[in-house]
Amino acid sequence: MTRMCEDLDCDYCFRNNFAASDARKVACWSDERHNGVLPRQVTKLSHKLYWFTCDGPCGGHHFQISPASITNGQRCPFCAGRQLCNDTDCEYCFSHSFAASDDRKVACWSAECNSGVTPRQVSIRSNKKFWFTCNGHCGGHNFQAGLLNTTGCPYC
Known part of the structure; x- marks a missing residue:
């Protein structure tokens, strides 16, 4: 499934969209960077990159990752030690x-x-x-x- 339908009552689309996944992960979705695209409009197995804001110990770094990667257990690259920011005060x-x-x-x-x-x-x-x-x-x-x-x- 690559697209969600527009029917807000569609049970099939609800079960397969990113908004139906773990609420903590969905809360990290960065609304202001997606031109109005909401987690409800994206499949949880999408490989397209979206912006997220970490709520973990790294202190709120912004990063791009696909919903499929998050669904499969990947997390913030800063918390995982795979990426460092350029802020010299961090x-x-x-x-x-x-x-x-x-x-x-x-x-x-x-x-x-x-x-x-x-x-x-x-x-x-x-x-x-x-x-x-x-x-x-x-x-x-x-x-x-x-x-x-x-x-x-x-x-x-």
């Missing part, structure tokens, strides 16, 4: 960024080799590799490592 995102981790590791971050990306812009849960500059006795080698790397510079 304590929640700072605390979930690499910038809030071990100061010694953060001090070795190579902004130049990481194309200007800062530790504040990287989730502590990222599984990507980043560039670091050793500040140990090896003479400042650049090396790539994951954020969970506990061995440090491979040259030292």
Whole structure:
């Protein structure tokens, strides 16, 4: 089913629209960003992206996700640690960024080799590799490592 009918008494459409799903999820629907489209007019298995406002611990971030993803158990990407906002005053995102981790590791971050990306812009849960500059006795080698790397510079 891809569209809802206009009959407000249609039981079939009511059971299959997003408004009939979990009331807490529906309450996060961001009305002002949808040009009048209501949860009642969208199927709960729609893959189209809509705006939502998180009511969880992240403090009300706005994000896009499909009703199908929410119906299947996905949640706010900020609360899940998959996304960080750009607001430098956001304590929640700072605390979930690499910038809030071990100061010694953060001090070795190579902004130049990481194309200007800062530790504040990287989730502590990222599984990507980043560039670091050793500040140990090896003479400042650049090396790539994951954020969970506990061995440090491979040259030292």
